Amino acid sequence: MDKMNFNLSRRAFLANTSKTGLALSLGGTAILSACSGDVKGDAQSVLATSMTQTPLAFDFSALEPHIDAMTMEIHFTKHAAGYAKNLNDAMGEEQVDSSRSLEDILGNISKFSTKMRNNGGGHYNHELFWKVMTPDAAERPDGDLAEAINSSFGSFEEFASQFETAAKTRFGSGWAWLVVGADKKLAIGSTPNQDNPLMDISDFKGTPLLGLDVWEHAYYLNYQNRRADYVSAFWNIVNWKTVAERFAAASM
Ligand SMILES: [Fe+2]
Incomplete structure (x- = not known):
């Protein structure tokens, strides 16, 4: 990406987000990450469920006497x-x-x-x-x-x-x-x-x-x-x- 196109992309990104954004250029590729997006991503990961069984965090007997x-x-x-x-x-x-x-x-x-x-x-x-x-x-x-x-x-x-x-x-x-x-x-x-x-x-x-x-x-x-x-x-x-x-x- 040349400098002019990068600047246009960056301006378009900043115009499209009302929240604080962070623009990085890495190896010629622009990586744009909005802080608000990161927070929502964290929230989604807290609520996300794996398609396979997650190992139990405790032994089968750990909840006794309430669950045997x-x-x-x-x-x-x-x-x-x-x-x-x-x-x-x-x-x-x-x-x-x-x-x-x-x-x-x-x-x-x-x-x-x-x-x-x-x-x-x-x-x-x-x-x-x-x-x-x-x-x-x-x-x-x-x-x-x-x-x-x-x-x-x-x-x-x-x-x-x-x-x-x-x-x-x-x-x-x-x-x-x-x-x-x-x-x-x-x-x-x-x-x-x-x-x-x-x-x-x-x-x-x-x-x-x-x-x-x-x-x-x-x-x-x-x-x-x-x-x-x-x-x-x-x-x-x-x-x-x-x-x-x-x-x-x-x-x-
Ligand atoms: Fe059940």
Whole structure:
């Protein structure tokens, strides 16, 4: 690129962004990077989900007594692994570009098969579930997330009560969610089966911050029919740091 064309390109770039930009010339090639774009890129990476299973950050037994080791092992190595495999099978069968993000596919899930819906959702939901749990859980959130919860629901207790109700009253199999909606406000809801709030076919929409699996495979070995006890125990293992990071990213 000659100097005149570079200057024209640079001027066009600066005219097209209202935010501070950084222009670099490296080896004759102009590399332009807007600071605002970097921040959004960071936010997207916080919220991005791998197409394959991410290794668990803790041992299968680490969440005991709230979730027992055998449930965790079967849940991760059988149920969740199955969703990941079947998602990748569906990607091949439906000739989906491998560079396409899972979030984008879920946002357009009405254009795909039931297999993609069930397994794309199943994989996304479980990847999130493992991330929002930790054996080193804080009792409750702090900072901006705590303020937003208080502002949206009145108190942490009221938020927890509404989330528990969503989890306990989801008929059959499904998930309870805390999301940031398109209006940037927090909302609580639930979805059936392996649907989730990213899906265009979902009645309840938003960017998931926290998800709780209320399929019987998530609790039946330890809690049998006592879903309410499993839901109550969940508060002992929520990774509020991860939820807060997702909140910050989804709020941009
Ligand atoms: Fe599950």
